[in-house]
Amino acid sequence: MNITCNDWRHEFALKLAPENILLQEQNVSILTIQADAWQSASKTAITFNCRFAAIWAKEVNQNFQLNIPLELNGKYLLLRTEIPIAKPEIASWANIYPAANRPERHTHDMFGVIFLDHPDCKRWTRHQAWSETEYPLRKNFSPNNPAIEKETPPDVDYPFFKLDGSGVCEVPVGPVHAGIIEPGHFRFQIAGEDVLNLEERFGYVHKGIEKLSENMEIKSLIRLAGRVSGDSTVAYAWATCQACENAINIEPPKRALFIRAIMSERERVANHLGDIGAICNDVGFAFAYYQFSRLKELWLRLNAEIFQHRFMMDCITFGGVKQDLTTNDIGKMHQEIADFKQELIELFAIIENSESLQDRLKTTGILTQEIAEKIGAVGYVGRASNCDYDLRRDAPYLPYDELSIKVPIFQEGDVAARLKVRAKEIMVSLELINELLNTLPATELQFNYTGSFKNCEGIGLIEAWRGELLVYVSFDENGKIDRYYPRDPSWLNWPALEQLIHGNIVPDFPVCNKSINCSYSGHDL
Amino acid sequence: MLKLLKKICEVGIITEQFNLNDTTDIEFIGKSCRKLINKYFASSLAIRMVDAGSCNGCELEIQALNNPFYDIERFGIHFVASPRHADMLLVTGPVAKHMEAALKATYAAMPKSNLVVAVGNCGVNGGEFGVSYASLGAVSNIIPVDFTIEGCPPTPAKLLTGIMQAIGNRNV
Ligand code: SF4
Numbered sequence: 291m292n293i294t295c296n297d298w299r300h301e302f303a304l305k306l307a308p309e310n311i312l313l314q315e316q317n318v319s320i321l322t323i324q325a326d327a328w329q330s331a332s333k334t335a336i337t338f339n340c341r342f343a344a345i346w347a348k349e350v351n352q353n354f355q356l357n358i359p360l361e362l363n364g365k366y367l368l369l370r371t372e373i374p375i376a377k378p379e380i381a382s383w384a385n386i387y388p389a390a391n392r393p394e395r396h397t398h399d400m401f402g403v404i405f406l407d408h409p410d411c412k413r414w415t416r417h418q419a420w421s422e423t424e425y426p427l428r429k430n431f432s433p434n435n436p437a438i439e440k441e442t443p444p445d446v447d448y449p450f451f452k453l454d455g456s457g458v459c460e461v462p463v464g465p466v467h468a469g470i471i472e473p474g475h476f477r478f479q480i481a482g483e484d485v486l487n488l489e490e491r492f493g494y495v496h497k498g499i500e501k502l503s504e505n506m507e508i509k510s511l512i513r514l515a516g517r518v519s520g521d522s523t524v525a526y527a528w529a530t531c532q533a534c535e536n537a538i539n540i541e542p543p544k545r546a547l548f549i550r551a552i553m554s555e556r557e558r559v560a561n562h563l564g565d566i567g568a569i570c571n572d573v574g575f576a577f578a579y580y581q582f583s584r585l586k587e588l589w590l591r592l593n594a595e596i597f598q599h600r601f602m603m604d605c606i607t608f609g610g611v612k613q614d615l616t617t618n619d620i621g622k623m624h625q626e627i628a629d630f631k632q633e634l635i636e637l638f639a640i641i642e643n644s645e646s647l648q649d650r651l652k653t654t655g656i657l658t659q660e661i662a663e664k665i666g667a668v669g670y671v672g673r674a675s676n677c678d679y680d681l682r683r684d685a686p687y688l689p690y691d692e693l694s695i696k697v698p699i700f701q702e703g704d705v706a707a708r709l710k711v712r713a714k715e716i717m718v719s720l721e722l723i724n725e726l727l728n729t730l731p732a733t734e735l736q737f738n739y740t741g742s743f744k745n746c747e748g749i750g751l752i753e754a755w756r757g758e759l760l761v762y763v764s765f766d767e768n769g770k771i772d773r774y775y776p777r778d779p780s781w782l783n784w785p786a787l788e789q790l791i792h793g794n795i796v797p798d799f800p801v802c803n804k805s806i807n808c809s810y811s812g813h814d815l
Numbered sequence: 816m817l818k819l820l821k822k823i824c825e826v827g828i829i830t831e832q833f834n835l836n837d838t839t840d841i842e843f844i845g846k847s848c849r850k851l852i853n854k855y856f857a858s859s860l861a862i863r864m865v866d867a868g869s870c871n872g873c874e875l876e877i878q879a880l881n882n883p884f885y886d887i888e889r890f891g892i893h894f895v896a897s898p899r900h901a902d903m904l905l906v907t908g909p910v911a912k913h914m915e916a917a918l919k920a921t922y923a924a925m926p927k928s929n930l931v932v933a934v935g936n937c938g939v940n941g942g943e944f945g946v947s948y949a950s951l952g953a954v955s956n957i958i959p960v961d962f963t964i965e966g967c968p969p970t971p972a973k974l975l976t977g978i979m980q981a982i983g984n985r986n987v
Binding site: 434564584594 | 818819822823826829864865866867868869870871872873874875876877878879881882883884894896908909911912913914915916917920921942943944945946947948949950967968970
C-alpha cells in the first residue's frame, strides 16, 4: 500500500479499498477500485460529504475506464474503475448524486456505457445525428461518419416530462431564442403565469469537440480548447495547458503564470460587467445596461490593445504565454483599474439604491443552499447560495498559492445575490490584477519542453469566471491526444435553473436564466 | 435618481463616428447604406440572428453592436425575435447537425427577399470544427449565403462594416 496523503482521501481509501493503491498526483489523487465497488463508493462519498465533480469514460484496450473526481475541502480524489467493452455496465451514481444524471447520460450517448438503475436514462447529448446503436467516442467510430449528405431530422419525439390538469399548459421555448444567444430548448408547464415545471433540453450545439481532439497535436488542442466556450477562452486554454503540463510534470515560468492570472482575471471582469448590465436590462433597467456595456467595451478594447485580441484568444501557450507585458501595458492597466474602481463604486451604489430594480431582483429565482449543495452548484451560482468554494483560495493553483483571495459569499440565493457576488468579485479581481502587476516576476515566458508526451495524463483545474473548470487530457503512445474531456462549470449549474424557477412567473425566466448565465457550447461539446 | 441622472449627464453620448483604421470608409458605407435601407427596407433593416453551433464568441461581438459605442440602431438596423419580421439572417458557428433542422426552418420562415450573412470563421468555412459526424461546417453547406464576415470572432467594427457591405452588395 502506498498512501501518501493525510487528509480525508486516506480515510476514504482505507474504507473503500484497503487493498488498492492511492497515488499522489500533482493536484489530484487517484484511487482505482473494482467495478462492483462502484455503487458502494457513491455511498461512501456521500457519507463523507464529497462533491461530485464529473464523470467521463475513456477507451483503454478492451475496456472502458470510468473516472469520477470528488472534491472535499479543496482536495480532489479521482475514483477510477474499468468495465469490459463487451459488457459495458456499471452502477449509476445519479440516484445519490443528482449532478451525475446528465454526465452519465452523455457518457452513455458517446460510449454506450449502460448505467444501471439510472433514474432518467433518456438520451441527452444525442439527438438524431447518429443512431442509438452508434457511439461517437468509441475508437472504431470514424469522425466523419455518417456522411454530410444525410439530412439530420429534428429530435421531435424526445420524451419530455408531462403534466396534465385543468389550466395547465405547456410552453416550448427554443432551440432558437429571441435574443442574440445560444440555442437550447426549455419546456415549461405553467398555470396562468406561474411556472410549475421546467425541463431543459440541450445538445443543439454539439459539434464533436471530444472526438475532434483525438489524435491531435498539443498545439491544435490548445487552439481548440480556446473555442470550447468562447466567453471562457482564457480559462479553457489555461486549464488545458495546465492539464498537459501536469501530465509531464513541468511548471511554466513564474512570469508566465502571473500573466495567465492577469488574463484570467480580466476575463472574469469582462464577463461579470456584461452580465450585470444584461441582468438589469432583463428587468427594464436600461441605464445599467448602457453603463456596464460601455465599461465592458472599454475593458475589451484595452485587451485588444495589449493582447491583440478582445477576448485574449490563443494568448496562452503550452508551457507559457504568447507575449510579455511592457511597462507601458502595465501602466495602462493600472490607470484603467483606478478609473473603473471609481465608476463602479458609483454604479453599484445606484443599483443598490434603485428600489424598483431591487424589487425585481430580490426574492426572484431563489436557489436554496440545500438544493445548491445537492446539485453541486459551483461559481457565483453556488456562492450566492452560501456554498463557500473558490479554487483560487481553496485548491490554489499557481500563482494563486501566493495570493490571498477574498471570496464574496451571500446566503439569499436569489438573482440579487448572484448579481452582488459578481459585483464584489469584480472589485476583488481589480485588486488582484493590481497586485499581480505590481509583483510581476522577471523570468522567462516559456518553458521549452523537448521531451515526449507518450502515455501520460493530467488534470487541469481552474476557477473560471463561471466556476470550477475541470479538464482531463491523456496522450497515447505516439504523443498525440488520446482523450480530451473538458467539464464546463455549466454542467453543474444548468440544473440549478430548473430548480430556482419554481414558484416564479414566466416573464421572470429571462432574468433568472441570465443570472446563472451558463454556457451552451461548453456544455454541449 | 439624481445620482443616476448625474451619471448619464457626465458620461454623455459616447457613440462613435467611424474612423476605423481599415481601408473601408464606414462613414461612406453607412451613408450609402442608410439610403439603401431607406429605399429597400422602408428605413429599417431587421436582423434575425441564429447561432447554429458557435462557441459563443461570435455572439459576444454581435451583442456588442448594441452597446453605446457602436449603437447599430442609428443606421436603422435592429435585431428582431421572429424570422418573419427579418430582412437579414445572421448565422454564426459551424452548423451543428443538431441545429440543421432549426436553421432550415428559420430560413424558410423568412420573407423571400432576405439576405443571409455567415459570421465568423466557423460560419464561413467551418473554422476549427470543420465537417464531422456532428458538424456540417460552413453555413453555405446548408442554406444559400449572400455574404460572409470572417474573423474569430469578427470585431464589432468588422461586423458593422460587413453587414453594411452585405446590404450594399445586394442592391447595387
Ligand atoms: S469563429 Fe471563432 S468565435 Fe466565432 S464561433 Fe467560431 S470559434 Fe467561436
